[in-house]
Amino acid sequence: MSKQFDFTVVDKIIEQNGHNPRAIISILQEIQEHYHYIPREVFPRIAEKLGVSEAKAYSVATFYENFSLEPKGKYVIKVCDGTACHVRNSIPILERLRSELGLSASKKTTDDLNFTVETVSCLGACGLAPVITVNDVVHPAMTPDKASELIKTLREELELANT
Amino acid sequence: MQILKTRAELDSYREAAMSALEAQKRKLLVCAGTGCVAGGSLKIYERLSELMKEKGLPYSVELQLEAHDETVGLKRCGCHGFCEMGPLVRVEPQGWLYTKVKIEDCEEIIDKTIIGGEFVERLAYRKNGQIYPRQEDVPFYKKQTRVVLEHCGHIDAESITEYIAVGGYSALEKALFDMTGDEIVAEIKASGLRGRGGAGFPAGIKWETVRKLQADQKYILCNGDEGDPGAFMDRSIMEGDPHRVIEGMLIAGVATGATEGYIYVRAEYPMAVNRLKNAINQAKEIGLLGKNILGSGFDFEIHINRGAGAFVCGEETALISSIEGERGFPRVRPPLTVERGLFGKPTVPNNVETYANVAQIINRGAAWFSSYGSPNNTGTKAFALTGNIENTGLIEVPMGTTLREIIYDIGGGCRGGAEFKAVQIGGPSGGCLTKEHLDLPLDFDSLKNVGAIIGSGGLVVMDEHTCMVEVARFFMNFTQNESCGKCVPCREGTKRMLEILERIVAGKGEESDIDTLSELADMIISTALCGLGKTAPNPVRSTLQYFRDEYVAHVNGVCPTGRCKSLIKITINPELCRGCSKCSRVCPVGAISGKIKEPFVIDQSKCIKCEACVNSCPFHAIKEG
Numbered sequence: 001m002s003k004q005f006d007f008t009v010v011d012k013i014i015e016q017n018g019h020n021p022r023a024i025i026s027i028l029q030e031i032q033e034h035y036h037y038i039p040r041e042v043f044p045r046i047a048e049k050l051g052v053s054e055a056k057a058y059s060v061a062t063f064y065e066n067f068s069l070e071p072k073g074k075y076v077i078k079v080c081d082g083t084a085c086h087v088r089n090s091i092p093i094l095e096r097l098r099s100e101l102g103l104s105a106s107k108k109t110t111d112d113l114n115f116t117v118e119t120v121s122c123l124g125a126c127g128l129a130p131v132i133t134v135n136d137v138v139h140p141a142m143t144p145d146k147a148s149e150l151i152k153t154l155r156e157e158l159e160l161a162n163t
Numbered sequence: 164m165q166i167l168k169t170r171a172e173l174d175s176y177r178e179a180a181m182s183a184l185e186a187q188k189r190k191l192l193v194c195a196g197t198g199c200v201a202g203g204s205l206k207i208y209e210r211l212s213e214l215m216k217e218k219g220l221p222y223s224v225e226l227q228l229e230a231h232d233e234t235v236g237l238k239r240c241g242c243h244g245f246c247e248m249g250p251l252v253r254v255e256p257q258g259w260l261y262t263k264v265k266i267e268d269c270e271e272i273i274d275k276t277i278i279g280g281e282f283v284e285r286l287a288y289r290k291n292g293q294i295y296p297r298q299e300d301v302p303f304y305k306k307q308t309r310v311v312l313e314h315c316g317h318i319d320a321e322s323i324t325e326y327i328a329v330g331g332y333s334a335l336e337k338a339l340f341d342m343t344g345d346e347i348v349a350e351i352k353a354s355g356l357r358g359r360g361g362a363g364f365p366a367g368i369k370w371e372t373v374r375k376l377q378a379d380q381k382y383i384l385c386n387g388d389e390g391d392p393g394a395f396m397d398r399s400i401m402e403g404d405p406h407r408v409i410e411g412m413l414i415a416g417v418a419t420g421a422t423e424g425y426i427y428v429r430a431e432y433p434m435a436v437n438r439l440k441n442a443i444n445q446a447k448e449i450g451l452l453g454k455n456i457l458g459s460g461f462d463f464e465i466h467i468n469r470g471a472g473a474f475v476c477g478e479e480t481a482l483i484s485s486i487e488g489e490r491g492f493p494r495v496r497p498p499l500t501v502e503r504g505l506f507g508k509p510t511v512p513n514n515v516e517t518y519a520n521v522a523q524i525i526n527r528g529a530a531w532f533s534s535y536g537s538p539n540n541t542g543t544k545a546f547a548l549t550g551n552i553e554n555t556g557l558i559e560v561p562m563g564t565t566l567r568e569i570i571y572d573i574g575g576g577c578r579g580g581a582e583f584k585a586v587q588i589g590g591p592s593g594g595c596l597t598k599e600h601l602d603l604p605l606d607f608d609s610l611k612n613v614g615a616i617i618g619s620g621g622l623v624v625m626d627e628h629t630c631m632v633e634v635a636r637f638f639m640n641f642t643q644n645e646s647c648g649k650c651v652p653c654r655e656g657t658k659r660m661l662e663i664l665e666r667i668v669a670g671k672g673e674e675s676d677i678d679t680l681s682e683l684a685d686m687i688i689s690t691a692l693c694g695l696g697k698t699a700p701n702p703v704r705s706t707l708q709y710f711r712d713e714y715v716a717h718v719n720g721v722c723p724t725g726r727c728k729s730l731i732k733i734t735i736n737p738e739l740c741r742g743c744s745k746c747s748r749v750c751p752v753g754a755i756s757g758k759i760k761e762p763f764v765i766d767q768s769k770c771i772k773c774e775a776c777v778n779s780c781p782f783h784a785i786k787e788g
Binding site for chain 1: 201392430432472473555556634
C-alpha cells in the first residue's frame with residue numbers, strides 16, 4: 001500500500017514547516033486538513049524527514065483528540081456535549097442521530113463513508129444550545145426530531161449528487 | 164499601508180484615524196462573534212452591503228483615513244454578548260440595538276433607519292411589555308461594567324486603523340517611551356491584576372520574576388486554550404478585540420525584556436485564530452510588530468499555535484510541551500514556568516483576558532483599575548453565562564458582584580420561570596454554588612472559602628429540573644476523558660470515580676459508594692500531578708457537600724428530578740386511560756398490553772423508558788416518575 005502512496009503533499013507540508021520537529025503538530029494538522037484524516041503511511045515519512053522516531057510521531061498523533069487515523073464520512077456531524085448543551089438535553093439528539101445511522105460510541109462512521117457522528121466538548125455557541133455542526137456549519141437549537149429531518153435532507157443531497 | 168517608524172508618526176496616524184472615525188456618523192455594527200455567525204449574521208452583513216450598493220448609499224466596510232461624513236460605516240464587530248437575542252445589529256449614533264435580525268429585515272433597516280433615521284420597533288428587545296431601543300438601557304447591559312470587553316461590539320474587529328482610532332497602541336507607546344521596565348512592572352503590581360485563567364496568581368509578580376532573570380531569550384506566552392465547556396470569554400476577546408491582546412503581550416515584552424510571544428489557541432476556535440492572524444499581519448505591516456518598533460530599539464514577534472484538542476493543554480506546563488511539539492503532558496513544578504518555561508527559558512504565562520487588561524492599566528493607571536472590585540480582588544471579570552438561563556451571553560461585571568445580580572438582574576432568571584437550583588462555576592475544575600450563595604460576592608477569595616473557583620469564568624446555571632448527580636457524572640466523564648494519563652491518581656482515580664457515578668445514576672449504587680467517592684476525591688486532590696487532576700474531583704465534592712440528599716435518593720432508587728432514565732418508572736393511570744391501544748402500538752419493545760376500552764398496563768421488565776408512549780397518549784394518562 002505504501003508503495004502507491006503519493007507523498008507530494010506531505011513532503012510539501014513538511015518543507016513549508018522548515019523540517020522543524022517542533023512543528024510536528026502543525027504538520028499533522030495540515031496533513032489532516034488535506035486528507036480529512038491522517039493516513040498511516042505518512043508516519044515513516046514524517047519520522048524520516050523530521051529526524052524523530054516513528055513512535056514519537058505516532059504518539060503525538062494519538063494523544064490529541066482532533067487527529068483521526070480513520071477516514072471520516074462525507075458529512076462529519078459533531079454533537080456539542082458541552083455543559084450548556086448538556087443541560088439543555090443534547091444527549092437525546094446524539095442518540096437519535098446514532099440510531100438513524102446505525103452508529104454507536106465505538107462505531108463513528110458509516111460503512112459507506114457518508115456520515116461520521118462524534119461529540120465535541122464545547123463549540124462555544126452556548127447561546128444557541130443545543131447545537132450540532134455538519135461539516136462545521138452550525139445548526140442551532142436542535143431537537144431529536146430536527147436531527148432526523150436533517151439526516152433525511154442530507155441523504156437526499158447525497159442521492160442528488162450521485163445522480 | 165504606511166509603516167510607522169516613530170512615535171510621532173503613530174500619533175499623527177491616530178489623529179487621522181480618529182477624525183475619520185468621528186466623521187463616520189452613521190454606523191451599522193453587525194455582530195460577527197461565533198454565536199451570531201452561527202445564527203447567520205455574516206449573511207445579514209452581506210445583504211446590508213448589497214442593499215446599500217443597490218440603493219446607491221455611500222458606505223464603507225473598512226475605515227478609510229479620507230472618509231467623509233456621508234459615508235455609512237458597515238462593520239463586522241466582536242461579540243456584543245447578548246447571544247440569546249442574536250443575530251444582533253447595533254445602530255450608531257443612536258445606540259439602538261436590533262435583535263434576532265433576519266435577512267428579510269435588512270431592507271427595512273436600510274430604508275427606515277439608515278435613510279429615514281427611524282427606529283424599527285419590531286426588532287427591539289422587549290421585556291414585560293416594555294421596549295428598549297437603546298442597547299445601554301437593556302437590563303442585560305445596564306448592570307454590566309465593560310472594561311475588557313469595551314471594544315467588543317463597538318469597533319470593527321478586523322481593522323487596526325479603527326483600534327488605533329479608539330486609542331489603541333497608546334499604552335504601548337507609553338510603555339516604550341515614558342516608562343522604564345521597572346515602572347511598568349510596578350504599575351501592574353500596584354493594580355492588583357490577578358491571572359484571569361483560573362488560579363488568580365498576581366500577574367505583576369510573574370512579570371517581576373521574569374524581568375529580574377538573566378537569559379539570552381525570554382518568552383511571553385498567551386494561553387488561549389479555553390477548554391472549559393460553557394466558557395467563551397477568551398474566545399470573544401480574541402475574536403472581537405485581537406489587537407488588545409497583542410498590545411498587552413507587547414507591553415509584557417517591554418517590561419520583561421522578552422522579544423518573542425506565543426499565543427496558543429484551541430483548535431475549536433477557528434475564527435479566533437483567523438482574527439488573531441489577521442491582526443498580527445496588520446501590526447507587522449504597520450510596524451507595531453517586528454524589529455525596532457517605532458524606532459525604540461525594541462523588537463517583538465508573535466507566533467500562533469493551534470491546539471489539537473486536549474483539555475490538559477490549558478495547564479501551562481502541558482501547553483508548553485504542546486508548543487514544543489510533544490504530547491501535552493504536564494510536568495512537575497518547580498522549576499516554575501517563569502524560571503524555566505518555554506524551550507527552557509524564562510516565560511510569562513498569562514491568559515487572554517489578563518493581557519487584555521494590561522493596556523488600560525498602563526493608560527489609566529493602577530488606581531483607576533483597583534477602583535473596581537475589592538482590595539485583593541481588583542478589576543472586572545468577564546463571565547460566560549449559559550445553561551438554563553433566560554439571557555445566555557457574555558457579560559462583564561466588577562469583581563465582587565453577587566450571584567443574585569448576575570443571575571436575576573443580568574441573566575433574567577432561569578428559563579421559563581423555573582426555580583434556580585445551582586450554578587456550576589469554574590467548569591470541570593470548579594464547584595457548584597447554591598441558593599445559599601446568592602449573595603456571595605464573586606471574587607477569587609470568597610469563592611475559595613466555599614470550595615469553588617472563578618476558573619476562567621464559565622457560569623452554567625441549573626434549575627430545579629437538573630439532576631446534580633448526573634451533572635457530577637457529566638463533569639467526571641469529561642475530566643476522565645481528558646486525563647492525559649501521566650500520573651496514576653488522575654488516570655486511575657478519576658476512572659474509578661466515574662464508574663461509581665455511572666453506577667449511581669444507573670440505579671445500581673450502594674450506600675457505601677458515597678463514602679468511597681469522598682475518599683477517592685480527597686486522595687486525588689492531594690496526590691495528582693497537575694491542576695487538571697487536583698481539581699477534577701471538585702464537582703463531585705461540592706455536589707456531595709450541597710446535594711448529598713440527591714446522592715442518597717439515587718442509592719435508594721429514586722432520582723428526585725426524574726432525569727436519570729434508569730430510575731424513572733413509566734406508568735399508566737388507570738383512571739385516565741380509556742383503553743384506546745395507541746400506546747401499545749407505538750411501544751417499540753411491546754411492553755404495553757391490555758384490552759380495548761379497559762386500562763392498559765406497562766410491563767416494567769420490558770420497558771426501555773423511551774417515552775414514546777408518554778407522547779402518544781391523547782388522554783395524558785401516562786406519567787413518568
